[in-house]
Amino acid sequence: MKEWFADLTQQFELNFITGDRWTWLLEGFKMTLVITFFATLLGIAIGVVIATVRSSYDKNKESMKKKGGFGYRILSFFNGLCGLYLTVIRGTPVVVQLLIMYFIIFASSTNSTMVAVISFGINSGAYVAEIFRGGIMSVDKGQFEAGRSLGFNYIQTMRYIVIPQMFKIVLPMLCNEFIVLIKETSIAGYVGIRDLTKAGDLIRGRTFSAFMPLIAVALIYLAVVIIFTKLVKRLERRLRNSDH
Amino acid sequence: MTTEKKALVKVDGLYKYFGSNRVLRGISAEIDKGEVVVVIGPSGSGKSTFLRCLNLLEEPTYGEVWLEDKLVTPVDPYLHADVIELSKTYQKLFAQHKSAHPGASDESIKEELIKKIKVEDLLHEKHEGKAYKSLMKKIYDENYININLARQKIGMVFQQFNLFENLTVIDNITLAPMKLLKMSKEDATKKANELLERIGLLDKADAYPVQLSGGQKQRIAIVRALAMDPDVLLFDEPTSALDPEMVGEVLDVMKELAKSGMTMVVVTHEMGFAKEVASRVIFIDEGVIMEENTPEEFFSNPQNPRLRDFLSKVLI
Numbered sequence: 178m179k180e181w182f183a184d185l186t187q188q189f190e191l192n193f194i195t196g197d198r199w200t201w202l203l204e205g206f207k208m209t210l211v212i213t214f215f216a217t218l219l220g221i222a223i224g225v226v227i228a229t230v231r232s233s234y235d236k237n238k239e240s241m242k243k244k245g246g247f248g249y250r251i252l253s254f255f256n257g258l259c260g261l262y263l264t265v266i267r268g269t270p271v272v273v274q275l276l277i278m279y280f281i282i283f284a285s286s287t288n289s290t291m292v293a294v295i296s297f298g299i300n301s302g303a304y305v306a307e308i309f310r311g312g313i314m315s316v317d318k319g320q321f322e323a324g325r326s327l328g329f330n331y332i333q334t335m336r337y338i339v340i341p342q343m344f345k346i347v348l349p350m351l352c353n354e355f356i357v358l359i360k361e362t363s364i365a366g367y368v369g370i371r372d373l374t375k376a377g378d379l380i381r382g383r384t385f386s387a388f389m390p391l392i393a394v395a396l397i398y399l400a401v402v403i404i405f406t407k408l409v410k411r412l413e414r415r416l417r418n419s420d421h
Numbered sequence: 422m423t424t425e426k427k428a429l430v431k432v433d434g435l436y437k438y439f440g441s442n443r444v445l446r447g448i449s450a451e452i453d454k455g456e457v458v459v460v461i462g463p464s465g466s467g468k469s470t471f472l473r474c475l476n477l478l479e480e481p482t483y484g485e486v487w488l489e490d491k492l493v494t495p496v497d498p499y500l501h502a503d504v505i506e507l508s509k510t511y512q513k514l515f516a517q518h519k520s521a522h523p524g525a526s527d528e529s530i531k532e533e534l535i536k537k538i539k540v541e542d543l544l545h546e547k548h549e550g551k552a553y554k555s556l557m558k559k560i561y562d563e564n565y566i567n568i569n570l571a572r573q574k575i576g577m578v579f580q581q582f583n584l585f586e587n588l589t590v591i592d593n594i595t596l597a598p599m600k601l602l603k604m605s606k607e608d609a610t611k612k613a614n615e616l617l618e619r620i621g622l623l624d625k626a627d628a629y630p631v632q633l634s635g636g637q638k639q640r641i642a643i644v645r646a647l648a649m650d651p652d653v654l655l656f657d658e659p660t661s662a663l664d665p666e667m668v669g670e671v672l673d674v675m676k677e678l679a680k681s682g683m684t685m686v687v688v689t690h691e692m693g694f695a696k697e698v699a700s701r702v703i704f705i706d707e708g709v710i711m712e713e714n715t716p717e718e719f720f721s722n723p724q725n726p727r728l729r730d731f732l733s734k735v736l737i
Contacts, residue, residue, distance in 0.1 A: 196680035240480055321641075322478055323583035327597040337596060341587045389633060 189382060190388040198380050202390075205376025206397060212372065213359045219298025220354070224305030227259045231306070232313045235379075237331070259306070266303035272364050274300055279368040282369050293365045301358055301410055308354065312347035313339060352409040356402055380410070427489050429684055430575075430653055432473060433713035435484035437470050437708075444470045445481070446708035452653065452686060457679045459695040459716075460688045461581070462705040463731060468688045469706060472655050475686065476575040477568055488574060488652070496557050499539045504556050505529070508549040511538060550630045573601055576646030580658040582638040584630040590617070590641055591626040596650045609648070616644040620674055638665030640674050647678075654678070656687040684701055692735060696720055704728045 195201040234256040241249040266274070278296040279289065286292055316339050324334035366375035377394035381387045423484055428451035435692065437445040444467045452458050462468040473479040475486055477493060485500055486493040497710035498504045505511050511534060518530050538544060585593050604612075617623045620640045639659055644655055656675070660668045672694050679685060679698045695702050695716055695725070702719040704712040704727075712725040723729045 247495035288675070310530065317581075317583075317586075319579060319581050320585060322583065323577075323579060325573075326476055326478060326572055326577035326579075327646070328569045328571075328601050330569050333600065337600065338585050345587070 188386055188389050192380055192384050192386060193393070199385070201371075202313070202393065203378060205371050205373040208224070208365075208371060209359065209362050209373040212290065212362045212365060212370070213278075213355065215294045216297035216301055217355050217358060219357070220305045221351070223299065223302025227302065227306035228309030228313060229263065230255050230259050232310055232393060233331070263303050266300055268274065270295070271300050271361055272367060275364060275367060279352065284409050289368050289370050292357065293370055294367065295403070297358060297362060300361075301354060303355055304357075305351065306367070307392065308347050308350045309343065310362030312343035315346055316342045340356040349409050349413045352405065352412065356405050356409075359401060359405075362396060427457075428452055429489060430686070431487040432471075432475070433487070434497065435474055435486070435487045436482045436483045436733070437474060437479060444708055445474070448705070448710055450703065450710065450713075452684065454652075455682050456700045457683075457685045457687065458701050458703060459691070460686065460703045461690065461695065461731075463504075466706045467656055467708040468705045471657075471685060472657050472688050475655055476731070478577075480638045487564075488566065490564070491571065492561070492564040493566060493568065493571045493643050497541050498544055498553075499542075500556060501560065502535050504553060504560070505535050505538055505544070505557055505563070507553040508538075508544055509553070510543050510545070511535075514543075515683065518674050519572065519656055520527070531572055539684060544603055562653075571650055573597075574652045576649060576651035576654040578639070578646055578654065578656045580662050581637070582630075582642045582662070584633075584638055584642055584645070585709050586630055589627050590622070590633075593630070593646045597645070598648050613644070613648060616647055617641075620644060621733060631646040632669060635663045636644075636670045637699040639663065639671045643671075643674055643678070653686065656689065658688055658690070660689065660691060690735065692720070692732075704731070706731070727728050 193202075230252070234252050237252070238249075241252065248335070275293065275296045279292050281290045283295075320338055320342065321334055324338045325331075329337065362372055363374040365372040366378065371379070375396055377390040380390035423528075430446060430452040432450045433444050434442070435448040444445060448467075448471055449608060450458075457640075460468045460471065470479055474481045474484075475493075477486070481494055483497050484494065484719065485497050496504075498508070514534050514537070515530060518534065519527070519608075522530070543646050551618065583597070584590075588596065589614055594613040595606070598609045598612070599606060614623060614626065617626055622637060622640060625641070626636060628662075630641075633641070643654075653737040659675070660671050668691070672691060675685070675687070675694070676698050687694070687699075697716075699716045702714060703710055704725065705732075706727050712719065712723065712728045720732065723732055
């Protein structure tokens with residue numbers, strides 16, 4: 178027992194203390210958070226646009242089709258484009274998307290962090306778009322009609338009435354998307370980014386002991402996810418309370 | 422157009438199809454300023470659809486809705502004989518008829534053809550030629566009103582209240598006046614408070630809709646519509662979703678409104694309200710107006726057998 182414990186301590190020193198290797202993990206963790214944060218922002222921006230186009234199309238296609246004209250063609254073109262985007266992004270693995278971004282689309286760029294942010298942002302946008310669309314659809318139809326009946330146009334009704342209510346509905350799901358994204362960024366090492374996972378792997382390569390660094394990395398992810406899940410739970414409870 | 426006195430709301434030849442389901446099948450009606458028109462009918466008769474067509478929450482399949490001298494819906498070519506005459510379809514048929522019946526007068530052929538085109542729905546927007554199109558456009562341009570502007574003058578109260586859940590009572594009432602009429606926050610709030618005072622709910626100004634009872638919600642929904650100073654108020658079964666003990670408080674507000682001279686169109690099952698307040702009662706069934714009369718005549722001396730049947734079932 179004593180022997181085992183001494184071995185553990187020695188392993189810990191070798192992997193984290195020697196050469197200040199714990200700072201690798203810290204730097205990697207920072208990188209993971211940076212990529213996740215900006216990718217989430219980009220994902221939300223893309224998601225809002227896509228969800229707006231798609232739900233506008235769903236809501237107005239009947240009346241616009243009847244009138245025909247230019248507006249309908251433009252809207253249905255963009256709706257088709259959004260549909261294509263969703264299909265492609267959700268139908269291919271993130272790793273492949275990341276590699277395509279890095280080696281083909283942004284082949285001339287040296288800023289791999291930016292490429293990762295864009296990749297994960299575009300990927301996340303597809304899922305966020307569907308979250309928002311679900312949110313818009315779950316706002317009671319009567320709210321929309323009441324807005325229109327007062328004389329608000331489509332955009333005003335969305336802005337003042339539907340979207341504020343939608344945000345309340347989708348906030349917990351958005352946080353979940355953030356949690357998913359944190360874990361997904363662990364593949365950033367594929368394009369040479371030193372994120373948390375890559376940092377653990379580098380330590381393993383240097384010390385030739387896998388147990389300590391990889392378990393440490395796993396525990397850090399786990400801790401972050403548990404903390405965020407708790408926060409989301411609390412948020413959900415708060416939102417529910419304001420309903421009564 | 423002559424200078425005859427215009428109805429506040431005029432509905433002409435209104436049809437509404439949902440797919441193959443023909444909900445409205447030719448409704449025409451006029452509502453004058455200050456009138457309280459109560460619309461009754463069995464469920465599924467089309468009375469709510471009729472009401473929702475007035476502010477275009479449902480777009481009519483055919484027919485026109487006018488708000489005073491302004492056209493709310495698109496132009497319906499079937500309502501304009503001069504438009505039909507310019508269509509290629511008419512001209513083709515006219516030539517055919519002329520050669521088939523050389524003896525017939527132009528006038529009688531015209532009358533017959535216009536009727537035929539209307540009944541058989543023969544016009545095809547895209548293939549009727551330039552003259553047809555330009556007259557349609559001219560009528561539209563001369564008369565149309567932007568639907569959002571029209572809706573500012575046509576208030577609506579819903580069965581399910583539809584107060585904005587994300588806003589407090591006071592914000593529910595002031596949102597539209599501030600954003601659409603560009604009223605200052607002070608003016609809008611002052612007006613909202615006066616209206617709330619009138620219905621005795623001033624103390625609820627800062628509450629959220631979820632904290633209110635159904636009756637309170639509906640009274641506030643009425644006030645929200647009133648805050649826009651509408652020319653006419655539409656009520657879509659305003660008491661149907663309420664607990665029985667709350668029906669009275671909402672009806673009282675509506676009665677007071679009617680007395681103050683507000684023009685109202687009310688779809689309801691409250692026969693007592695119709696008897697007491699209505700200036701006219703309309704009975705709709707199977708998508709057409711079956712009977713229309715003053716409440717006294719309507720209830721004491723119904724002509725239409727379907728109405729008699731309906732009244733015998735709802736009145737105890």
